[in-house]
Amino acid sequence: MAFRGWKWLLLLGRQNTFAKAWRSRRGGPSLRWKRCCHWSASKSLDPEVRAFLEENTEVTSSGHLTPEIRLRLLTPRCRFWREKPDLWPYGDPFWAIYWPGGQALSRYILDNPRVVKGRSVLDLGSGCGATAIAAVMSGASQVLANDIDPIAGMAMILNCELNHLNPFPITIKNIINSEAGNWDLIVLGDMFYDEQLADGLHHWLRKCIRIQQTxxxxxDPGRHQFLSHSIHSQLHKVIEYSLPEYTRQENNGLTSSIVWSYQPSNSLENC
Ligand SMILES: C[S@@+](CC[C@H](N)C(=O)[O-])C[C@H]1O[C@@H](n2cnc3c(N)ncnc32)[C@H](O)[C@@H]1O
Incomplete structure (x- = not known):
């Protein structure tokens, strides 16, 4: 199938070679604030970036599992759905899609607020920030969103505004391989799409569980990289959601998405 616009991103996990080629050809995101690692709620958005994001996304609350959350997303009505990706001035916009893994997590949190109520929550690989937003809406005492894409951080601030929330702290530092953070709960939506990333995540998560009892x-909607990864044998199924028709169509035939609890049997071993 020939993909001309950003819709090829939806081949998550199957497009990595292509994605890497784009990145090496275009370089990384060129933003004057790209070195900024930790934003607070008061950090104002670069007006040019804000205008670009507002012009090139659509506000939507339908077609996904959490209609109570409004998001700016890339939809078939947006110019870059079909426009040549090399006209896009930033890195690949994974944040502009609400992925099935994040949808299931957010639905689960909104329906079961006790999971986050009064607890500190890290949303790792936040993308559009929907799961972090669900955690705030459900009463988490502290939420940190982490995504290595600085534009995702900007999009999350816009999405907080849309949902009448004060933006939560956002970090764009790559925290995998760093010290285990002291979080009550770590949530990850659709993060196991690349083998190397999955290995890094697995190692770091085990460390957090062992040291911090996180x-x-x-x-995850059942992506090959996830199902075939060694972490999969140490998961307990929490709940499975049938995906809305729009998300099914967007995701090339995926029909459901599952929330898993990671409980390594050997979390006491040295990592
Ligand atoms: C497939 S998207 C999932 C986004 C969101 N969790 C959801 O379910 O809608 C994966 C996201 O992870 C981010 N990402 C990739 N590697 C990362 C890393 N090492 N640390 C933090 N975020 C990362 C990407 O920038 C992207 O926004």
């Missing part, structure tokens, strides 16, 4: 919830 609880870990993973949302």
């Amino acid at each position: 609880e870990v919830l993973i949302g």
Whole structure:
């Protein structure tokens, strides 16, 4: 199938070679604030970036599992759905899609607020920030969103605004391989799409569980890289959601998305 616009991103996990080629050809995101690692709610958005994001996304609350959350997303009505990706001035916009893994996690949190209520939550690989937003809406005492794409951080601030929330702290530092953070709960939606990334995540999550007794919830719609990874044998199924028709069509035949609890049997071993 020939993909001309950003819709090829939806081949998550199957497009990595292509994605890497784009990145090496275009270089990384060129933003004057790209070195900024930790934003606070008061950090204002670069007006040019804000205007670009507002012009090139659509506000939507339908077609996904959490209609109570409004998001700016890339939809078939947006110019870059079909426009040549090399006209896009930033890195690949994974944040502009609400992935099935994140949808399942957010639905689960909104329906079961006790999972996050009064707890500190890290949303790792936040993308559009929907799962972090669900955690705030459900009463988490502290939420940190982490995504290595600085534009994702900007999009999350816009998405908080849309949902009448004060933006939560956002970090764009790559925290995998760093010290285990002291979080009650780490949530990861659709993060196991690349083998190397999956290995890094697995190692770091085990460390967090061993050192901090962190609880870990993973949302995934059954991607090959996830099902074939060694972490899969140490998961307990929490809940499965049937995906809305629009998300099914967007995701080339995926029909459901599962929330898993990661409980390594050997979490006491040295990592
Ligand atoms: C497939 S998207 C999932 C986004 C969101 N969790 C959801 O389910 O809608 C994966 C996201 O992870 C981010 N990402 C990739 N590697 C990362 C890393 N090492 N640390 C933090 N975020 C990362 C990407 O920038 C992207 O926004």
